[in-house]
Amino acid sequence: MKLEKNPMDFSYDTIIRGDCIEELKKFPDNSIDLIFADPPYNMQLENNLYRPNNTKVDGVDDEWDKFASFEEYDNFCTSWLSECKRILKDTGTIWVIGSYHNIFRVGNIMLNLGFWILNDVTWYKTNPMPNFMGTRFTNATETLLWCSGNKKNKKYTFNHKLMKKYNGNKQMTSVWRIGLCIGKERLKGEDGKKSHSTQKPEELLKRVILSTTKQGDIVLDPFFGTGTTGAVAKKLKRRFIGIEKEEKYITLAHNRIDKIDQFYEEADWIEESASLKSQNEQ
Amino acid sequence: MKLEKNPMDFSYDTIIRGDCIEELKKFPDNSIDLIFADPPYNMQLENNLYRPNNTKVDGVDDEWDKFASFEEYDNFCTSWLSECKRILKDTGTIWVIGSYHNIFRVGNIMLNLGFWILNDVTWYKTNPMPNFMGTRFTNATETLLWCSGNKKNKKYTFNHKLMKKYNGNKQMTSVWRIGLCIGKERLKGEDGKKSHSTQKPEELLKRVILSTTKQGDIVLDPFFGTGTTGAVAKKLKRRFIGIEKEEKYITLAHNRIDKIDQFYEEADWIEESASLKSQNEQ
DNA sequence: TATAAAGGTGAATCCGCAC
DNA sequence: AGTGCGGATTCACCTTTAT
Numbered sequence: 114m115k116l117e118k119n120p121m122d123f124s125y126d127t128i129i130r131g132d133c134i135e136e137l138k139k140f141p142d143n144s145i146d147l148i149f150a151d152p153p154y155n156m157q158l159e160n161n162l163y164r165p166n167n168t169k170v171d172g173v174d175d176e177w178d179k180f181a182s183f184e185e186y187d188n189f190c191t192s193w194l195s196e197c198k199r200i201l202k203d204t205g206t207i208w209v210i211g212s213y214h215n216i217f218r219v220g221n222i223m224l225n226l227g228f229w230i231l232n233d234v235t236w237y238k239t240n241p242m243p244n245f246m247g248t249r250f251t252n253a254t255e256t257l258l259w260c261s262g263n264k265k266n267k268k269y270t271f272n273h274k275l276m277k278k279y280n281g282n283k284q285m286t287s288v289w290r291i292g293l294c295i296g297k298e299r300l301k302g303e304d305g306k307k308s309h310s311t312q313k314p315e316e317l318l319k320r321v322i323l324s325t326t327k328q329g330d331i332v333l334d335p336f337f338g339t340g341t342t343g344a345v346a347k348k349l350k351r352r353f354i355g356i357e358k359e360e361k362y363i364t365l366a367h368n369r370i371d372k373i374d375q376f377y378e379e380a381d382w383i384e385e386s387a388s389l390k391s392q393n394e395q
Numbered sequence: 396m397k398l399e400k401n402p403m404d405f406s407y408d409t410i411i412r413g414d415c416i417e418e419l420k421k422f423p424d425n426s427i428d429l430i431f432a433d434p435p436y437n438m439q440l441e442n443n444l445y446r447p448n449n450t451k452v453d454g455v456d457d458e459w460d461k462f463a464s465f466e467e468y469d470n471f472c473t474s475w476l477s478e479c480k481r482i483l484k485d486t487g488t489i490w491v492i493g494s495y496h497n498i499f500r501v502g503n504i505m506l507n508l509g510f511w512i513l514n515d516v517t518w519y520k521t522n523p524m525p526n527f528m529g530t531r532f533t534n535a536t537e538t539l540l541w542c543s544g545n546k547k548n549k550k551y552t553f554n555h556k557l558m559k560k561y562n563g564n565k566q567m568t569s570v571w572r573i574g575l576c577i578g579k580e581r582l583k584g585e586d587g588k589k590s591h592s593t594q595k596p597e598e599l600l601k602r603v604i605l606s607t608t609k610q611g612d613i614v615l616d617p618f619f620g621t622g623t624t625g626a627v628a629k630k631l632k633r634r635f636i637g638i639e640k641e642e643k644y645i646t647l648a649h650n651r652i653d654k655i656d657q658f659y660e661e662a663d664w665i666e667e668s669a670s671l672k673s674q675n676e677q
Numbered sequence: 678t679a680t681a682a683a684g685g686t687g688a689a690t691c692c693g694c695a696c
Numbered sequence: 697a698g699t700g701c702g703g704a705t706t707c708a709c710c711t712t713t714a715t
Contacts (some may be wrong), residue, residue: 183506213515213540217502224465224499230690232532233495235517237570244566247555250514250541250606253568258495259532267692273529273705284526284706286535288519288570324532439690446686447705455688494688520687522708528691529705537688575687578710593688 123331128355128363133335136356137196145200146330148207149342154215190222201262206269208321209258216256228260232287239292276324291316300339308365309339318345326351340366347373405613410637410645415617418638419478427482428612430489431624435460436497437468455592472504483544488551490603491540498538510542514569521574558606573598582621590647591621600627608633622648629655
């Protein structure tokens, strides 16, 4: 695996250290098969507002500041999403995950930029955190927006038959029942604390990558974190490029992905199995 | 039940015939306990869709669902949502239902207007229409945004214990597994065709009204249609006001609601049952 | 009368190529 | 851009008809 080398050489898996927007600008047009993005959404936690760069916003009680904060978040998302649209192939699609805190702003921006929503997939958590105060319904979901770059792009990759096999011979729906990333899968430091606050379960990325790429395709994750996207891409024989700002996450991701056996065969098992069953049906 | 009389007399259930925005402007500030809104989704359907057996899908082609642009739709929603915010009591909340076609625009507007999202509830359909062409995941959900008018309004009505009982003594989550409105519940004309293209199931409104109102509260539905909100409100001993533009829907709603026994006791059964069990637990 | 088979339907942004 | 046509494509549930 390459680390911070020339990202335009798509022969190798790569992690780029740098600012997401600045790095995305360096990519050529129409060069990426799939984008998976898990952007920050720490907009309004308790009584504090944070900017996308994690600096705190003062004066949260003022309507002006609240709007200013929305505006700043919107500008940030407009920038990175515009670059994503530019570098996506005509056959490519993008996934963006978020919660109710940010997904309505993200979705609105994507529509304004001309993205075409194919599905709003609901990650229905098997083990969500309860609402301890009894003031709301238990928040049991996150939302993934799956979009093509343009309404006219009809030839996007979607492995319908594969996902049908994967789902017990019935069409997979837009509701995915998956547990939180816990246990052995969750990366933890020597102190036993979780290494990253929002590590996603591999099963989620497995469905994303299996359904909307082919083997050998290039998967880009502009908010790479501890590299779940890269780990699953490697297991499924796809290539990946990750962009991440923080050195500590890059180190964790690098170690994690290098451990994965390059002859890991799950991709073939799943896809050949589906292919065979499909043939037998005919 | 009153029909098109003085809507400001909250002693009676009322259906107002008129334009949603114009009628909302007539309401006094801070006067409504709950709003349930099922606005047009702006589906943007273009071509016909055929099933595998070559029959045509009877899609939504109503004039009321057509908007010229995102801007026109946004302006429409900003207007009616602004009035909703004004007339909502400090203890009141609002529900808005939508699909991926419109919910990201609606959610964005609500955030901009200062609404505070309490939950994004997923209506997870037990029997969604499949994706016939195998081009996407089966679209199995609609989304309900449940919001207070302001972040600072902490005293909104939420019947936590009741919903826990209703859900088998476990916290109800933000995912509601409910079937489509079909069979005897679905209003049909003499020709056997559905009377309204988007009638909602009563179970959905039952959860909305049970969870976020008390008996006697005033429930407003600015897009009343065939009156599901009114029917469920009456069964659960809440008062309702509906606004609807089309005479044919008003007639259907009026006949439907007048059939409901005024001594329908489900409200008491449910709520007393929950109350008793709750006491036993302590 | 009961059971089985056949037919209908739901807020849907649902094909791809040749001419 | 529009038209025509070959070919691939569906799940749960309710109603009607057949056995």
